[in-house]
């Protein structure tokens with residue numbers, strides 16, 4: 001009898017780390033890792049904000065109508081074409097390779113500084 005009881009208890013037991021992982025997943029829904037379509041590197045989540053461009057080559061994807069909504073059906077590759085000063089940081093200027101629209105993203109903390117300097121010289 002003692003053995004059966006022990007088995008029943010272990011069946012209903014949910015490890016705490018699984019519950020935490022589930023909550024974290026919901027919290028960071030819009031900030032997920034992805035493979036960059038330009039340089040093919042794996043880009044990890046940004047944590048403090050939604051990642052909207054690749055930190056290695058700075059390319060982005062035309063997916064938003066309003067920032068973060070992912071509602072744009074274009075899905076073209078946004079090519080970085082310049083840098084613009086914005087408050088105490090910078091914005092990367094983009095042109096969509098598909099629909100040719102201009103777009104801007106604020107630089108992220110872990111963006112490749114050498115790439116930003118290179119683009120600012122274009």
Ligand SMILES: [Zn+2]
Pocket residue numbers: 036037038039040041054055056057058059
């Ligand atoms: Zn990239």
Ligand SMILES: [Zn+2]
Pocket residue numbers: 062074075076096097098099100101
């Ligand atoms: Zn586009």
